[in-house]
Amino acid sequence: MRRLGVDSVPIALFIAVFTGAVPMYFVGALVGKTIMMELGPVLTGMALAGRVGASIAAELGTMKVTEQVDALETLAYDRNSYLIVPRVLAATLMFPVVTAFAMSVGVFSGWITAINLLDLSSPDFLKGLKLFYRFKDIWFGLIKSASFGAAVALMGCLRGLDAQAGAAGVGLSTTRAVVLGCEAILVLDAFWALVLL
Amino acid sequence: MIRLQHLTKSFGAKQVLNGLCLEVPDGRNTVVIGGSGSGKSVTLKLIAGLLEPDAGQVEVDGEVVQTMDRSELAALRGRIGYVFQFAALFDSMTVAQNIGLGLVKQGYDEATIARRVEESLAVVELSGTEDRYPAELSGGMRKRVGIARAIALKPRYILYDEPTTGLDPITSAVMDDLMRRTRDLGVTGLVVTHDMRSAFSVGDRIAMLHCGAIRQVGTVEEIQATDDPVVRQFIEGRPGAALPMPAGGSPE
Numbered sequence: 001m002r003r004l005g006v007d008s009v010p011i012a013l014f015i016a017v018f019t020g021a022v023p024m025y026f027v028g029a030l031v032g033k034t035i036m037m038e039l040g041p042v043l044t045g046m047a048l049a050g051r052v053g054a055s056i057a058a059e060l061g062t063m064k065v066t067e068q069v070d071a072l073e074t075l076a077y078d079r080n081s082y083l084i085v086p087r088v089l090a091a092t093l094m095f096p097v098v099t100a101f102a103m104s105v106g107v108f109s110g111w112i113t114a115i116n117l118l119d120l121s122s123p124d125f126l127k128g129l130k131l132f133y134r135f136k137d138i139w140f141g142l143i144k145s146a147s148f149g150a151a152v153a154l155m156g157c158l159r160g161l162d163a164q165a166g167a168a169g170v171g172l173s174t175t176r177a178v179v180l181g182c183e184a185i186l187v188l189d190a191f192w193a194l195v196l197l
Numbered sequence: 198m199i200r201l202q203h204l205t206k207s208f209g210a211k212q213v214l215n216g217l218c219l220e221v222p223d224g225r226n227t228v229v230i231g232g233s234g235s236g237k238s239v240t241l242k243l244i245a246g247l248l249e250p251d252a253g254q255v256e257v258d259g260e261v262v263q264t265m266d267r268s269e270l271a272a273l274r275g276r277i278g279y280v281f282q283f284a285a286l287f288d289s290m291t292v293a294q295n296i297g298l299g300l301v302k303q304g305y306d307e308a309t310i311a312r313r314v315e316e317s318l319a320v321v322e323l324s325g326t327e328d329r330y331p332a333e334l335s336g337g338m339r340k341r342v343g344i345a346r347a348i349a350l351k352p353r354y355i356l357y358d359e360p361t362t363g364l365d366p367i368t369s370a371v372m373d374d375l376m377r378r379t380r381d382l383g384v385t386g387l388v389v390t391h392d393m394r395s396a397f398s399v400g401d402r403i404a405m406l407h408c409g410a411i412r413q414v415g416t417v418e419e420i421q422a423t424d425d426p427v428v429r430q431f432i433e434g435r436p437g438a439a440l441p442m443p444a445g446g447s448p449e
Contacts, residue, residue: 068285071281073247073274074247074278
């Protein structure tokens with residue numbers, strides 16, 4: 001959980017700072033809405049798909065080609081419950097935590113940008129932020145990010161355990177894990193939009 | 198006893214095993230020799246239930262491995278130790294954790310695990326390396342830790358996959374000695390190798406795997422005196438056309 005979640009905070013916050021700064025002309029309401037419902041979860045998910053998905057696929061791929069996965073099984077461990085389930089659970093729990101950080105920093109960054117570059121006052125920004133705010137917006141973003149976490153970790157595990165022998169095989173599995181993770185995020189994003197909005 | 202009956206295994210178009218039959222008697226070391234890609238490692242993986250045969254069956258102590266459910270397979274693996282070609286130690290764990298992992302799964306308490314780890318490391322003459330990581334060990338030491346991990350479970354059988362490959366002659370001799378000592382402890386060994394010096398040193402019986410089936414089985418003396426041209430060529434390491442590879446070669 002530390003590796004999948006806490007260590008991923010810097011990249012998520014880096015993206016969030018610039019995400020919050022970009023929509024400066026929409027101020028307040030749109031900063032909050034876009035970051036909580038879309039940009040926060042999706043961009044954080046994409047960044048973590050690269051970081052976490054690749055890390056899992058490379059680790060499990062290396063274990064596979066060096067027979068460590070076979071060794072686990074000969075010691076009577078089930079590969080799914082020992083290698084896949086903990087990673088998927090950790091990512092499902094930690095992606096929303098990282099996303100919540102990213103949302104907060106993104107909104108904060110939008111506020112700083114608005115008052116410094118648009119000559120908007122803080123009360124005006126906050127008023128806009130509250131204008132169309134619904135509590136559901138935050139949960140919507142966090143539920144999505146939990147599903148993104150599960151998908152990214154699952155793709156990383158499945159691609160990693162499917163790695164073919166050699167460094168090239170592990171590299172290919174890692175690339176596939178990242179691509180599939182990003183694709184899964186986009187598909188899930190559309191799915192949740194249909195289900196929750 | 199391990200009994201392999203008419204095993205057939207292919208990977209895509211590559212036929213690796215083609216009707217392999219072999220009996221591995223208890224309390225002795227049986228060595229399977231054969232060229233690279235002849236299916237020796239695949240045979241071990243079939244015995245441990247890591248691969249499924251296309252046809253035929255593997256019997257261990259009278260039970261058919263292919264029909265076992267998950268819990269029966271776990272119980273079987275508690276009776277079989279497996280020493281991998283490149284040791285397959287878990288990089289993120291210390292030597293002690295590597296050796297203790299199987300014992301943790303079997304539910305032993307911490308004190309028993311620590312004692313078994315210590316005993317196993319003493320057998321392979323690596324006492325004091327408990328807290329080291331695999332990356333800090335030489336190739337020979339890693340293989341010995343692999344043996345320690347296998348014997349810590351006090352298995353009935355140990356499957357050795359190319360135990361001396363890549364080792365210097367002295368470390369190879371140490372490995373051979375370990376395999377003989379393990380047999381003397383009552384453990385049945387099945388060793389696959391193409392190292393003839395090791396095969397003659399360790400084996401009570403030697404079986405030659407060729408073109409997916411057993412070409413000849415016998416004692417060390419019988420194999421050394423064989424007049425089968427294929428076996429003769431292999432044990433003497435002579436180049437020539439008498440040792441065709443299985444069609445398309447094969448992964449081991």
